[in-house]
Amino acid sequence: MFQARTKADTLKELIAIVSTLVDEAKFSISSEKITLRAVDPAHVAMLDVQLKKDAFEEYKADEVDLGVDVAKIDQFLRLARAGDIVDLAHDEDKRRLNVIVGNTTKRMSLIDTTGMTEPKVPNLNLPAKVSLNIEDIMQGIRASESVSDHVALVATPEYFELICEGDTDQVQLKLAKDQLVELEAKEKARSLFPLEYFSNIMKSVPSGTKLTFSLGVDYPVKIEFSIAGENGEVKYFLAPRIESGD
Amino acid sequence: MGRNNHLDWTERYRPSNLSEIIGNGSAVKQLRSWADSWAKKRPKKKGAILVGPPGIGKTSAAHALANEYGWDMIELNASDKRNASSIDKVVGHGSRSDSFSEEGEFRSSARGELKLIVFDEADNLFGREDYGGAKAIVQAMRSSAQPIILIVNDYYELTRRASGVKKLAMTIYMEIPSANQVLNALKIIISKEQIEIPSEVLVQIAKNSEGDIRAAINDLQSIAHLRPDQMSEVVMDLGWRDIPPQTYQVLEEIFLSKDPSEARKALIRLDETPDKFILWVDENIPRVIKDARARSSAFDMLSRSDIFLGRVGRRQHYRFWAYSSELMSMGIAVVSGGKFDVYSGTIRRFPEYLIKMSQSKSRRNALKTLISKIAKEHHTSSEVARESIIPYIRSLCISNTEFAVELAMELELQPGEIALLLGVESDSDEVERIMNMTEGADRSSSEDDEGKDRADRCVEGQQLSLFEF
Numbered sequence: 027m028f029q030a031r032t033k034a035d036t037l038k039e040l041i042a043i044v045s046t047l048v049d050e051a052k053f054s055i056s057s058e059k060i061t062l063r064a065v066d067p068a069h070v071a072m073l074d075v076q077l078k079k080d081a082f083e084e085y086k087a088d089e090v091d092l093g094v095d096v097a098k099i100d101q102f103l104r105l106a107r108a109g110d111i112v113d114l115a116h117d118e119d120k121r122r123l124n125v126i127v128g129n130t131t132k133r134m135s136l137i138d139t140t141g142m143t144e145p146k147v148p149n150l151n152l153p154a155k156v157s158l159n160i161e162d163i164m165q166g167i168r169a170s171e172s173v174s175d176h177v178a179l180v181a182t183p184e185y186f187e188l189i190c191e192g193d194t195d196q197v198q199l200k201l202a203k204d205q206l207v208e209l210e211a212k213e214k215a216r217s218l219f220p221l222e223y224f225s226n227i228m229k230s231v232p233s234g235t236k237l238t239f240s241l242g243v244d245y246p247v248k249i250e251f252s253i254a255g256e257n258g259e260v261k262y263f264l265a266p267r268i269e270s271g272d
Numbered sequence: 273m274g275r276n277n278h279l280d281w282t283e284r285y286r287p288s289n290l291s292e293i294i295g296n297g298s299a300v301k302q303l304r305s306w307a308d309s310w311a312k313k314r315p316k317k318k319g320a321i322l323v324g325p326p327g328i329g330k331t332s333a334a335h336a337l338a339n340e341y342g343w344d345m346i347e348l349n350a351s352d353k354r355n356a357s358s359i360d361k362v363v364g365h366g367s368r369s370d371s372f373s374e375e376g377e378f379r380s381s382a383r384g385e386l387k388l389i390v391f392d393e394a395d396n397l398f399g400r401e402d403y404g405g406a407k408a409i410v411q412a413m414r415s416s417a418q419p420i421i422l423i424v425n426d427y428y429e430l431t432r433r434a435s436g437v438k439k440l441a442m443t444i445y446m447e448i449p450s451a452n453q454v455l456n457a458l459k460i461i462i463s464k465e466q467i468e469i470p471s472e473v474l475v476q477i478a479k480n481s482e483g484d485i486r487a488a489i490n491d492l493q494s495i496a497h498l499r500p501d502q503m504s505e506v507v508m509d510l511g512w513r514d515i516p517p518q519t520y521q522v523l524e525e526i527f528l529s530k531d532p533s534e535a536r537k538a539l540i541r542l543d544e545t546p547d548k549f550i551l552w553v554d555e556n557i558p559r560v561i562k563d564a565r566a567r568s569s570a571f572d573m574l575s576r577s578d579i580f581l582g583r584v585g586r587r588q589h590y591r592f593w594a595y596s597s598e599l600m601s602m603g604i605a606v607v608s609g610g611k612f613d614v615y616s617g618t619i620r621r622f623p624e625y626l627i628k629m630s631q632s633k634s635r636r637n638a639l640k641t642l643i644s645k646i647a648k649e650h651h652t653s654s655e656v657a658r659e660s661i662i663p664y665i666r667s668l669c670i671s672n673t674e675f676a677v678e679l680a681m682e683l684e685l686q687p688g689e690i691a692l693l694l695g696v697e698s699d700s701d702e703v704e705r706i707m708n709m710t711e712g713a714d715r716s717s718s719e720d721d722e723g724k725d726r727a728d729r730c731v732e733g734q735q736l737s738l739f740e741f
Contacts, residue, residue, distance in 0.1 A: 063376070065372050065373070065374055065376065067346065067361075067362050067366075068346060068361065068362045068363075068365045068366030068369075069344055069346050069366055069371045069372055069373065069374070069387055070365050070366060070369045070370075070371070070372070071372065072372040072376060119563075121611055135611055136611075137530070138528070138611070143374045143375065145372065145373070145374055145375055145376025146375060146376040146377075147376060148372065148376050148377055148378045150378060219369075220365055220368065220369055222365065223365070244380075244382065245378075245380075246370070246372075246378055263372060263378070265369045265370040265371055265372055265378065265379075266369065266370050267368055267369045267370075268368060268369060268370060268381050268382075268417035268418075
C-alpha cells in the first residue's frame with residue numbers, strides 16, 4: 027500500500043532530480059521514506075535520493091517498489107501550479123500509480139522492476155569538501171557551455187575553482203574561501219568531469235540551496251544537498267572524465 | 273554477470289568465461305589479445321567487431337569477456353533508441369568517463385577497471401529512428417577511452433554505413449559451431465537442470481539448429497515440459513525447425529515490451545504466417561497474463577484476430593493477414609505490455625495444439641477414409657455417412673463381431689478404421705482379432721459377390737431392427 031499527499035513543488039523537485047539521470051526509476055517505498063538509487067544508462071553518474079515521510083502532508087505506506095516512467099510523471103506535474111497539492115496512490119490491482127492534481131487524475135501504468143538493480147552507495151575517499159550556494163556557481167556553468175564539453179573542479183586550501191578549457195577559449199570561476207560557506211582541503215584536489223552531466227545536475231538543484239562538493243584527485247565528485255526543507259537528502263556521484271592520453 | 277536466477281535458459285547458461293564459449297578457439301584468442309592490449313595503454317584499435325550469423329555466441333563472448341576481465345559493461349540493443357543523439361549520450365559519454373557499475377562501485381580506468389561498451393546488432397541501424405546512428409558510432413569510437421565491441425551479422429552492411437570503423441576496430445570472425453559442439457552444450461544444460469531428455473531428441477535438436485546455439489537452447493526449453501514421447505513427436509515429426517528462432521523474441525516483444533508498435537514491428541520481421549503464429553500467442557497468454565480481466569481482453573483481441581484469419585480462409589483475401597497480425601501483436605501488447613512480472617523464459621511454450629494435432633493425425637486420417645468408404649457404399653454424402661450411418665454401424669460392430677468382420681472384409685477396412693468403429697486403440701487385441709478373422713474368412717470363401725450382398729443385407733436388416741426400438 028502507498029498513499030501520500032504533498033505539495034506539487036516537493037514532487038517536482040524530486041522528479042527533476044531523478045530525470046537528470048534516468049528515464050525509468052524504481053522507487054523503494056517504506057513506511058518511513060521513499061528511496062531511489064540508480065545509475066545512468068552510460069554508467070557515468072549515480073544518484074541516491076531519500077525523501078522522508080515528513081516531506082509529505084499525509085503519508086501511509088507499506089514496503090513496495092514502484093517502477094515509474096519519469097518523463098510521464100514529469101509531464102503531468104508541469105500542469106500543477108505552485109502551491110497545488112498532489113495526491114499519489116498506488117492501485118495494486120491494476121498495477122498503476124494514480125496521480126491527482128486538482129480535479130484531474132492521471133492513472134499511469136507502472137513499469138516492471140525486475141532487472142532494475144539497486145546500486146549500493148559507493149564508499150569513496152574524497153578528502154576535499156566545498157560548500158557553497160547554488161547561485162554562486164551557475165554563472166560559471168552557463169558560461170562554460172559554449173566552450174568545451176568538460177570542466178575541471180579544483181579545491182585548494184585557499185579557493186575553489188571551476189575551469190573549462192576549450193580549443194581556443196577558457197572559462198574560469200574562482201571563489202575564495204570567504205566567498206564560500208565552507209572549505210576544507212589540506213591539499214589540492216582536481217578532477218575533470220563531463221560538462222553535460224555536471225550542468226544538468228546543477229540545474230536540478232532547487233534555487234537557494236546550499237550544496238556540498240566532495241572532491242579528490244582524478245576521482246569522482248560527490249554532490250550533496252537537501253530538498254523539501256531538510257526532509258529530503260540527495261547525493262549525486264559523478265565519475266571523472268578520462269583525460270585524453272593520445 | 274552472475275545473475276543466475278533467469279528463467280530464460282539462454283540467459284541462465286550464458287558463458288561467464290571466455291573459455292566456456294563453444295568452439296571458436298581462434299576468435300576467443302583474438303578477443304583476449306585485444307582485451308590485453310587495453311591493459312598497458314589505450315590501444316589504437318579501440319573497438320572490436322564480432323562478426324557471425326545469429327545465435328552462435330557473439331553477445332555471449334562479449335559478456336564473458338567483460339566478466340573474465342572484471343570490466344563493467346553497458347549494452348545497447350536493437351530495442352534501445354539508437355539515433356545519433358542517444359548513441360552519443362550513452363556510448364559517447366560512457367566511453368569518455370570512468371564508471372559506476374550497476375552495483376554502485378566506482379571503476380577507475382587508471383587502475384585498469386574499464387567499462388566495456390557492447391553495441392549489439394550494429395549492422396541493424398534502420399530508418400528515421402536510428403538516423404545518424406552509424407556516423408555516431410564512428411565518432412564515439414574515435415574519441416573513446418573505453419573498449420567498444422560492435423556485434424554484427426553482416427560486416428559489409430556495417431562498413432557500408434560506417435566505413436570509419438575499419439581502421440578503428442579489430443575485426444574478429446566467429447564460426448558456426450558443429451552439431452556435435454551444440455549437442456555437448458545441450459547435454460551440460462540438461463545435466464544442470466536435472467531433466468531427462470531422450471538422446472535422439474537432443475541429437476535432432478542439435479542438428480536442426482544448424483549451429484545456432486541460442487535456437488537450440490530455446491528449442492530445448494520449449495519442449496522441456498513435455499513427456500518424453502511427446503518430445504520425440506515434436507522434434508522428429510513436426511518439421512520443427514520451421515519455427516523461426518525469432519519466434520521467442522516476438523513473443524517477448526508482444527508480452528513484455530512497453531511499446532505496442534515494437535511488437536508489431538517484431539512480428540512483421542518474423543518469417544512466419546499469422547495463422548501459425550497465433551497458436552504461440554494463444555498458448556502463452558494464460559502463462560503471462562495473470563489478471564483475469566486482462567486475460568479475457570487479451571483473448572478477445574486474439575479472437576478478433578482469428579476472425580480475420582477465418583476470412584482469409586474463406587475469401588482467399590490475404591490482405592486481411594495484416595489486420596490479423598496487428599491485433600495479435602499490438603492488440604495483445606496493449607493489454608499485456610510490460611505490466612506483468614514475467615521472466616522472458618516462461619514465454620516459450622510450444623503450442624500444445626500442434627502436438628495434439630500431430631498425435632491425432634493418424635486417427636483423423638483413419639476417420640476420413642472410413643467415412644469416404646461408407647459414404648461410397650451407401651451412395652450418400654460423407655456428411656450423412658458421418659452423422660447418420662456411422663453411429664449405427666459403430667454400435668453394431670461393438671455388439672456383433674461377425675458383422676464387424678464382414679464389414680471389414682467388404683470395405684477392406686484398415687486396423688485404424690476398425691479401431692475407430694470399436695472405440696478402441698488401433699493396436700488393441702479386439703482389432704487384431706477381427707483382422708485375423710478377416711484373413712481367415714478371406715481364405716475360406718472365394719465367392720466375393722455373395723459376400724457383398726450379404727454384407728449389404730446385413731447392414732439394412734440390422735438397421736431396421738434398431739429402428740424398432
